[in-house]
Amino acid sequence: MNSDLQPLAIQTQHYPAATLYVIATPIGNLADITLRALDCLKMVDAVAAEDTRTAKRLLTHYGIDKPCFAAHMHNEHEASAVIIQRLKAGERVAYLSDAGTPAISDPGAILVNAARTAGFQVMPLPGVSAVACALSAAGLPGFQNAGAFHFHGFLPSKRNQAETDLKPLTSLAANLVFYEAPHRVLDTVSLLADVFGRGRRIAIARELTKLFESIHVCPLGEARTWLEEDDNRQRGEFVLIVEAPSKLPDPFEVALPILQRLLGVLPLSEAVDVTVELTHASRKTLYARALKIKHQG
Numbered sequence: 001m002n003s004d005l006q007p008l009a010i011q012t013q014h015y016p017a018a019t020l021y022v023i024a025t026p027i028g029n030l031a032d033i034t035l036r037a038l039d040c041l042k043m044v045d046a047v048a049a050e051d052t053r054t055a056k057r058l059l060t061h062y063g064i065d066k067p068c069f070a071a072h073m074h075n076e077h078e079a080s081a082v083i084i085q086r087l088k089a090g091e092r093v094a095y096l097s098d099a100g101t102p103a104i105s106d107p108g109a110i111l112v113n114a115a116r117t118a119g120f121q122v123m124p125l126p127g128v129s130a131v132a133c134a135l136s137a138a139g140l141p142g143f144q145n146a147g148a149f150h151f152h153g154f155l156p157s158k159r160n161q162a163e164t165d166l167k168p169l170t171s172l173a174a175n176l177v178f179y180e181a182p183h184r185v186l187d188t189v190s191l192l193a194d195v196f197g198r199g200r201r202i203a204i205a206r207e208l209t210k211l212f213e214s215i216h217v218c219p220l221g222e223a224r225t226w227l228e229e230d231d232n233r234q235r236g237e238f239v240l241i242v243e244a245p246s247k248l249p250d251p252f253e254v255a256l257p258i259l260q261r262l263l264g265v266l267p268l269s270e271a272v273d274v275t276v277e278l279t280h281a282s283r284k285t286l287y288a289r290a291l292k293i294k295h296q297g
Contacts, residue, residue: 024100133239190224214233259290
């Protein structure tokens with residue numbers, strides 16, 4: 001593009017040498033790339049990419065020709081060394097994950113840490129993030145309308161490990177955000193219903209920014225049935241948002257069954273201390289209840 005036709009904001013951009021540029025890229029719709037990202041990609045000396053094929057498709061679409069090399073989860077340490085050498089030579093290096101913002105359930109954090117540790121500047125160029133995209137259109141205000149959210153990303157593939165990850169989140173005063181693949185989404189929404197209860201709502205965001213984008217909100221107890229009603233609803237990449245609880249559980253109610261079990265294997269005072277540490281319930285209240293339980297045998 002002729003510089004005379006570029007927006008003034010782009011004409012005044014500055015891209016320091018010996019800098020790693022972390023650039024957010026579209027998650028489906030190529031038009032979601034920012035003007036600044038395109039301008040920066042034209043200026044860099046090389047592009048490190050989670051998948052060079054994906055990066056080259058994006059670059060080619062916008063008429064940008066840059067050398068690309070791979071920097072993914074299996075070679076991130078080795079790729080970091082390559083980037084450091086390029087930065088030492090004064091080059092500008094861009095990093096692109098396959099889609100969205102790098103280092104959010106994608107590679108990138110190791111590269112950034114290596115560059116910073118070596119004393120080089122890291123400059124983020126913000127843009128699309130599937131997390132923010134889904135939250136903005138889900139209509140789940142969060143606990144007491146605070147808008148807080150907890151991003152978890154992908155759950156472990158084994159159910160018992162996933163349950164272990166989920167249990168501490170049951171009383172968290174925030175919307176919970178997960179990523180999921182199409183072949184696992186049915187099992188995952190069933191697990192979420194088992195752990196969080198069938199009444200809490202879930203937003204099922206599918207194929208965001210793409211041709212068949214859909215966002216459906218329903219109680220967790222209805223989520224699997226809704227997905228099974230149409231095979232097309234199970235296709236694509238998913239962002240799942242579990243609504244925050246409407247009220248937080250009483251810490252004493254949470255603590256009592258834990259205390260009762262610990263009293264069977266630990267001295268009274270130690271059982272109370274461990275329960276307080278796990279649940280943050282009142283020690284005075286728990287100690288009084290522990291004495292009562294021991295007295296009742």
